[in-house]
Amino acid sequence: MAFIPHTPDDVARMLETIGVQSIEALFDEIPAALKITALDAVPPALSEMEVGRLLMERAARDGRPLNFIGAGAYEHHIPAPVWAIATRGEFYSAYTPYQAEASQGTLQLIYEYQSMMCGLTGMEVSNASLYDGASALAEACLMAVRANRASSSRRVLMPRAVNPTYAKVAAAIAGNQDIGFEPVDYDREQGRTLLDALQAYSGQDFTALVLQQPNFFGNLEEVGALSDWAHANKILVIAVVNPTSLALLAPPGRWGADIVCGEGQPLGIPLSSGGPYFGFMATRMQYVRQMPGRIVGRTLDVEGRPGFSLTLQAREQHIRRSKATSNICTNQGLMVTAATIYLSLLGAEGLERVAAASMQRTDDLVTALTRVKGVRAAFSAPRFHEAVLLLDRPVAPVLAALAHRGIVGGLDLGGSFPELGPALLVCATETKLDTDIGAYAAALSEVMTQSRAGAAA
């Protein structure tokens, strides 16, 4: 089926009008060697029925494993109305609409979203969202360089306890704009960043300090003390936070964050193979002109009636061109729609219950798993809903054996944190029942016993 509406007659008339022999002639200036004439790696087309069958077969191969991985994306219960409402025709668009003010309903929704994010983070202004948590951190680093006029170093302190994928994305995006990152080690016993580690940098010129709360290991950083140290050294504080945790933890606006960002996926977005998700960002009003992204404001029209409009657009690239705060000029509209509905359905109390239940389930999980011989908790710091376990043998074969039993057992930290030895990052949210945790503990015990027997034989 062709998706080009022009008939051969239309095409012939258009070519005649502009005096060109063929459509191919329009591409003459591209050297023949650069043109791709066939897509050899693409298999022949399948019918709709064949594609449907293929995908069903592949999906069945995934099975329905019990999932205990978090590491930045979290499995939460999503009430059915969230996506039933978000996929209504009126909302069903991926982006901020063009001629945005003609879509007052969409703008009102984004305004409500921004208000909720300000409430959660304790900040004064939120943008309409960014692509994902990692790119939001990269944007926050770029923003800090613009906003911190007391610093000229363009250097950012990046604790190793920050999600290593986020650190890589920030280095890929901001690093190519001449911003340097200084890793700060974590305490091996507590599993968090100590004030002592930062004090080695006192008196030096740094632009920003990134603080992830809870950190990548799930542990709670002593953010108040770390943030005070940063401000005493004229360093801006970028908080990377899990929005669910904010129902229980002090909002970053209260402990001194200047820019808050993070991954919005836990708020009603399914895991779905890694995306689409959305990033959020909020800041203090004094830095609003350095913030990237779209911002919706509430205003009055000429007749004094309330309405919504995109505001502070002089930051954006359609006005500011190369000096814009970012070259990303849209948001994750549909994901934000779902998150706003999720938050309004749960309310403050519901979100707090999700957070508290997740914290409790992870506690139960750690208790159950550390009863297994050869498994112990890695760190002593208080945590939210993730924990690092140390095994007495390599992690990968254990995870493979668990996968055979229908359990996704966690993330092997060996790649990013080899100094920990065999380490496994696990997470349990409110979706895990006692029986699930029991099943994981029993399977782990079996796997560990069998492989010990195997090793002995």
Place this chain on the structure above:
Amino acid sequence: MSNIPKDLQYTQSHEWIRRLGDGQVEIGITDHAQGSLGDLVFVEVPDVGRRVKAGESCAVVESVKAASDVYSPVNGKVTASNTELASRPELLNQDPYGAGWLMRVELDAAAAAAPFLSAGDYANTLAEAAG
């Protein structure tokens, strides 16, 4: 026709320079510049103590329809900046050569005199651009 005081010097990029006598200059943007930008909603001025180089972006003026950088016409150190504009950006629309000044700069001793435009030359530049 926009107002171009005779006692000031100008740049092609629409800044004005007032010699203050003691090795300092006062810098702002011209009546033509503020008129082209329209109603200003935000002005960002440099911090006192900052060293600026000729041609370097040192301030930002933002109107409802555009945002522009202001370039320092001189090399030197910022000795004062008009922080009043943060809360009252309209001063720059109302009085670009007076209450709407942006910053004062102490000139580097070694700096050679830059080829600024006289009021007449600046008026010609505007006329040519309009023509």
